[in-house]
Amino acid sequence: MKPVSSECAVGIDIGAGSGAKMGLFTREGNLLGESLLPIERYGRSPVVMVGELAGALRDLVKGSGSPPLIGAGVAMPGFACSDGTVRCNNLPFLDHVPFVPMMEQAFGLSVCVVNDADAGGLAEWSHARTELLYWVFGGGWGGAWISADGQVRYPAVDWDGDDDTLHYSNEPGYAIPLSRERMGVELASLGGSWEGFERICMAEREWPGGRLAGPNGRLDCVRAELFVSGNGRWRIFRTLAAADGYDLARLTPEERQALETPSNAGRVIDRLAEQGCPVVRRTDLMFGRALAAAAEFHFRSGPRGNCPDGIAIYVGGKPSRALPWFGPEAESVMRARRLHASLKLSWFSERNLNANLAGAAVLAWNRLKGS
Known part of the structure; x- marks a missing residue:
């Protein structure tokens, strides 16, 4: 391949599922090359992981024309x-590991690490170039508040473990409480019940203390992401389907199997939404109402939720595909509560691109080369 003279930043997205994705990005955000390091290549060893990442980077650089590198950003x-360590419950083998110095030694480059939602927000800013909130839905609900000049407000750094010190813009799903009473009323208005929802949750997995609780163990509320997330949409659907006596036999065996786990259920629920399924229609009404309740708490909770009302909210992650169904209800409730924020589909989700990967490279350019 012809040598490339343009400087590049390395973007790396380390997920908890399939492995680590890697890309080379120019200052303008153009992707020169990308690769995937399967999780099977490094298992649960930090030393093996860093060594495999370094080898994958060498191969990627060589195959992309050997551009000069300014550094690496890791989401x-x-x-x-x-201090260069990370706190990572989803990847416990990296928890409290001096990950940054290990990577810098193996890569021969400066390395900076960022929370994956912060990275997605930076990527969104690289296209919108305006102050924004980035909300990403998956197993949970992450977020980032990005300033007009492309800086992460209240980044996920040096958390002390106290839920009450988290800024709502950074960990909305984990830190924002939703009232059990209010959610129970909303579920009942749509044909479900709090008791039915709780049964679905308790059958799904073991919860800390054997119960559903809110931030810092509060029992009058739950964490917002119990409802507002890809997994949350699945829980709502299962609750309302059970209450409605929805006949799953009308689905194919593959679809019924997919509905057993939240990570596989999204596309089936989306297909049912496209067909106008009444249970899914009510599912997305509930999702929208829960999202609006969380947004109201976010914007009206003083120093921990001090984003300006009216800020553009970009929604990412695979569940953002359902924005056409839950978005109108969420915005309708927000308007009724005199909130003016608007929901927009992420530029990256719209194009089925990896925002975390691009955002990690934006971080590298901003931190290591100056924005």
């Missing part, structure tokens, strides 16, 4: 720490 679930 991952959890919190970065100023």
Whole structure:
């Protein structure tokens, strides 16, 4: 391949599922090359992982024309720490590991680590170039507040473990409480019940203390992402389908199997939404109402939720495909509550691109080369 003279930043997205994605990005955000390092290549060893990432980077650089590198940005679930370690419950083998110095030694480059939602927000800003909130739905609900000049406000760094010190813009699903009473009323208005929802949740997995609780163990509420997430939409659907006596036999065996786990259920629920399924229609009404309740708490909770009302909210992650169905109800409730924020589909989700990967490279350019 012809040598490339343009400087590039390395973007790396370390997920908890299939493995680590890697890309080379120019200052303008153009992707020169990308690769995937399957999780089977490194398993649960930090040393093996860093070595495999370094080897994958060498191969990627060589195959992309050997551009000069300015450094690497790494997006991952959890919190970065100023001492170079990470706090990562989803990847416990990396928890409290001096990940940054290990990577810098193996790569021969400066490395910076960022929470994956912060990375997605930076990527969104690289196209919108305006102040924004980035909300990403998956197994949970992450977020980032990006300033007009492309800086992460209240980044996920050096968290002390106290839920009450989290800024709502950064960990909305984990830190924002939703009232059990209000959610129960909303479920009942749509043909479900709090008791039915709780049964679905308790059958899904073991919860800390054997119960559903809110931030810092509060029992009058739950964490917002119990409802507002890809998994949350699945829980709502299962609750309302059970209450409605919805006949799953009308689905194919493959679809019924997919509905057993939240990670596989989204596309089936989306297809049913496209067909106008009444249970899914009520599912998305409930999702929208829960999202609006969380947004109201976010914007009206003083110093921990001090984003300006009216800010553009970009929605990402695979569940954002359902925005046409839950978005109108969420915005209708927000308007009734005199909130003016609007929901927009992420530029990256719209194009089925990886925002975390691009955002990690934006971080590298901003931190290591100056924005």
